[in-house]
Amino acid sequence: MPQLNPSPWFLIMLTSWMTFSLIIQPKLSSFTPTNSPCNKASTTTKTAPWPWPWT
Template sequence: MPQLNPNPWLFIMITSWLTFSLIIQPKLLSFTTTNPPTNKTLTTTKTTPWTWPWP
């Protein structure tokens, strides 16, 4: 069963994971968001009951 042989894919997986976590991720996290989140005030809407046209 060649799927169980970790030789070809284990090194590639570890290398790509290290590349992402050590090089790409800090660069992505350094960007600032263009629209920072703001606190919205909650507004309550007044609801009126519906008057049905039939009795």
């Protein structure tokens, strides 16, 4: 079964991961988000139990 031979695929996988790690990831990490997150106070809602008619 040729798909079990790791010889050609391991080099391709290693090359693609190295490309991602060394070239693409630093370029993506340099972008700054345009909308910074704001610190809103979380609002809690008071929940009441459901009034089931058979209880």
